[in-house]
Amino acid sequence: MPAGDAAAGDGATPPQSSGHRAWVRLCHWTIVAGFLALAFTGVMILAVHPRLYWGEVGNDLVPALIEFPLSGNSRPADYGPATLFADVPGAPVTATRDYEHDYFFNENGWGRSLHFLAAWVLVATGLAYLLIGASTGHLWRDLLPRLRELSPSALWRDFRNHLKPQGDDSGGGPPYGLLQKLSYSVVVFVALPLMLLTGLTMAPAVTAGYPLLLDLFGGYQSARTIHFFCFVALVLFLLAHVAMVVATGFRRQIRAMTLGN
Amino acid sequence: MKKGKEDLPRRDFMKALASSAGLALAGCGQTEPPTYGHLLRMGDLLTYKAHRLLLPEHALAREYDYGDISSVPAIGTTNPADPARSIYSAEHGPVYEKLLADEFADWKLTVEGSVLRPAAFTLAELKRLPSRTQITRHACEEGWSAICQWTGVPLRSILEAVGLQPGARYVQFHAYDDLADGIDMLDALHPQTILAYGMNGRELPLGHGAPLRLRVETQVGYKSMKFLRRIVVTEHFDDNGSQGAIQNGWSWYAGI
Numbered sequence: 001m002p003a004g005d006a007a008a009g010d011g012a013t014p015p016q017s018s019g020h021r022a023w024v025r026l027c028h029w030t031i032v033a034g035f036l037a038l039a040f041t042g043v044m045i046l047a048v049h050p051r052l053y054w055g056e057v058g059n060d061l062v063p064a065l066i067e068f069p070l071s072g073n074s075r076p077a078d079y080g081p082a083t084l085f086a087d088v089p090g091a092p093v094t095a096t097r098d099y100e101h102d103y104f105f106n107e108n109g110w111g112r113s114l115h116f117l118a119a120w121v122l123v124a125t126g127l128a129y130l131l132i133g134a135s136t137g138h139l140w141r142d143l144l145p146r147l148r149e150l151s152p153s154a155l156w157r158d159f160r161n162h163l164k165p166q167g168d169d170s171g172g173g174p175p176y177g178l179l180q181k182l183s184y185s186v187v188v189f190v191a192l193p194l195m196l197l198t199g200l201t202m203a204p205a206v207t208a209g210y211p212l213l214l215d216l217f218g219g220y221q222s223a224r225t226i227h228f229f230c231f232v233a234l235v236l237f238l239l240a241h242v243a244m245v246v247a248t249g250f251r252r253q254i255r256a257m258t259l260g261n
Numbered sequence: 262m263k264k265g266k267e268d269l270p271r272r273d274f275m276k277a278l279a280s281s282a283g284l285a286l287a288g289c290g291q292t293e294p295p296t297y298g299h300l301l302r303m304g305d306l307l308t309y310k311a312h313r314l315l316l317p318e319h320a321l322a323r324e325y326d327y328g329d330i331s332s333v334p335a336i337g338t339t340n341p342a343d344p345a346r347s348i349y350s351a352e353h354g355p356v357y358e359k360l361l362a363d364e365f366a367d368w369k370l371t372v373e374g375s376v377l378r379p380a381a382f383t384l385a386e387l388k389r390l391p392s393r394t395q396i397t398r399h400a401c402e403e404g405w406s407a408i409c410q411w412t413g414v415p416l417r418s419i420l421e422a423v424g425l426q427p428g429a430r431y432v433q434f435h436a437y438d439d440l441a442d443g444i445d446m447l448d449a450l451h452p453q454t455i456l457a458y459g460m461n462g463r464e465l466p467l468g469h470g471a472p473l474r475l476r477v478e479t480q481v482g483y484k485s486m487k488f489l490r491r492i493v494v495t496e497h498f499d500d501n502g503s504q505g506a507i508q509n510g511w512s513w514y515a516g517i
Contacts, residue, residue: 049404056325056398059405061332073403079334085461092461096468097336101347108402109510110301116517117304204400205479205516209316211323220398220406 019173019261024138027129028257034125035234037118042231044111047071052228056219061095065225071105119199126192142174143188145181154178166248172256180244187237191230198227292430294498294513302507309514316516319451322478325396325408330461333399333407335468341437341488350439353490357437365472370456374433374494377424384458384472390414390422393455401482402515411476412459417450420494428496434475435491441501442486443513444477453478456489481515 020028051064051074058064060076067074080096133139158178176184200206201213201223217223245253255261294309296302338348342358360368365384373379394412416432433443448454455476458465465471470487477484483506493499500507507513 045404049401051405056329057331057406057408059332059401059407060334082332083466085330085463092330092332094333094335094466094468096339097334100336101345106403109512112402113301113305113512116308117301120304120307202400203517204322204398204481205312205316208322208479209320214323220400224404 017173017175017261020257021136021138022260023132024129025257025260027125027132030125031122031129034118034122035238038115038122039231039235041111041115041118043070044107045115046228048073048106048108048111050074052225053221054218054225055221056214058221058224060097061093072103073105075099119196122192123196130188138174139188142176143181143184145178145185149178150182155182162244166244172253172261183237183240187234191234191237195227195230195234198223198230202227292497295500297507302512305512305514308512308517312514312516313447318447322397322453325398327396327410329408330396330410331408333409333469334405335466336401336403337483338436338438338440338487339468346438348438348440350437353437353439357488361467361471368472370473370489370492372419372423372492372494374492375426375429375496376420376494377426378422380423382419387414387456387458387473390418392459393452394459395453395455395476395478397453397476397478399482399485402511410459410461411455411457412462413455413457413473413476415452416454416456416475417452419456419492420449423494425494426496429494431495431498433493433495433499433501434486434489435493435504436486437488437490439504440486441504442484442506443495443499443501444480444484448477448479451477451479479516481517483511484515 046068047070050068050070051058051060052066052068053062054065060074060079061082064074078097078099080098082093082095085092085094130139133143155178161177162179197213198217200210201217202220207214207220213223214220217226294302294306296306338346340346341350342354342361343349344351344354369381369383370387371379371381391414392412393415394410396408396410398406398408400406420432430446431443432446432449433441435441444454453476456473457470457476458473460466460469465474470489473489474487475485475489499505500513502508505513506515
């Protein structure tokens with residue numbers, strides 16, 4: 001945890017930490033398990049078709065926005081000869097994937113099912129967290145930064161604070177620092193909901209019922225691409241989060257998030 | 262998936278477990294998709310039940326304009342007559358080869374099971390029935406997508422022609438590459454669930470399931486089975502053994 005100006009106090013003694021409540025600790029570790037399962041299976045699923053696109057359509061026979069060297073699956077050149085669907089230049093084509101029996105990585109059977117199971121766990125825990133968080137005031141009191149706190153100078157000061165060696169005076173739990181509040185809020189209120197919505201936009205049964213999702217994200221493949229970049233943002237958050245836990249006393253912070261203070 | 266006689270008692274035990282888990286989750290009995298006591302299958306069942314509970318019934322998947330039609334790969338079985346492919350049936354492959362050589366003049370789709378008047382339809386007979394043409398997005402479980410135009414007979418028309426017996430709950434599809442899979446009656450009666458013989462204004466090409474394939478627009482691509490030969494209406498859930506999705510490690514319901 002970053003030391004200091006949690007309550008925007010300058011050089012004042014930081015307020016005593018109240019520790020993490022039991023329900024916060026339970027939600028935290030359930031979400032950790034769900035997130036790790038989702039991240040792992042997400043990479044497995046991406047490796048089956050390691051290409052990203054924009055719009056509704058994307059496959060091996062159309063150009064990709066980004067291609068990842070995640071597996072040997074991205075081999076558009078290894079398709080059979082293309083057949084035109086109409087006798088005009090630039091008409092859509094079809095071609096046969098001939099390397100399937102040769103080498104094709106696909107662990108989506110369990111990968112997809114585990115992804116969705118973990119998503120259920122995360123959605124249930126996330127809803128419980130938001131409900132308890134709203135009813136106890138945890139969300140507004142500890143998580144959301146006040147608008148008046150968000151001055152460029154205060155943000156810069158808190159950023160510089162992170163670069164200094166971290167003291168022992170910061171407790172495990174709220175009150176949180178400014179950037180800490182900001183990053184937690186972005187994860188809880190922006191990144192995870194966006195992850196859920198873009199995920200649902202990839203479900204044919206869901207978009208049949210709610211086609212608005214396709215308009216919201218600009219199509220099935222756009223939703224998939226946004227889903228990927230949200231994942232990148234969440235992994236960056238995870239790295240920064242763990243780095244701060246280590247910097248402020250790994251044992252103490254882990255104890256605070258498991259046993260309480 | 263490993264199979265064998267020694268697994269049978271274990272599978273019976275699994276089924277008993279599954280039905281109690283199914284009861285708890287679904288409030289129904291053996292007519293529900295089983296979980297085999299498998300955690301992933303329980304998650305699949307939860308998704309299926311949640312979709313059936315929360316999503317509007319028979320909402321139409323988005324349909325696109327002619328200009329949106331895109332290129333589309335042909336994957337999986339692209340010729341059931343080719344023994345070199347990984348999925349090949351020694352029983353049905355040679356039959357398909359003959360049918361293909363005659364341009365499917367002798368091909369017939371049999372419709373049987375829990376129906377009042379089992380029947381067999383030739384391609385010409387299917388084409389004489391009222392057709393539906395739709396331009397929809399195909400979403401493959403692999404992550405790619407394509408927009409294609411499909412022309413065919415609504416499955417509902419066929420089921421109405423043969424007449425469903427009371428208690429009919431699932432429709433199973435058997436293909437020439439020896440794959441078999443099923444959908445529930447809600448998806449079977451969906452207006453966009455069609456048996457397609459045309460694609461992008463032409464005959465259904467070989468690689469895309471000639472002469473007849475299923476289109477289930479509310480589920481991902483692998484449920485839209487190609488190279489159909491037989492439809493069986495059932496009262497109970499059928500996992501289709503080693504030919505079906507589940508025993509090959511895949512979720513039976515793929516609306517997600």
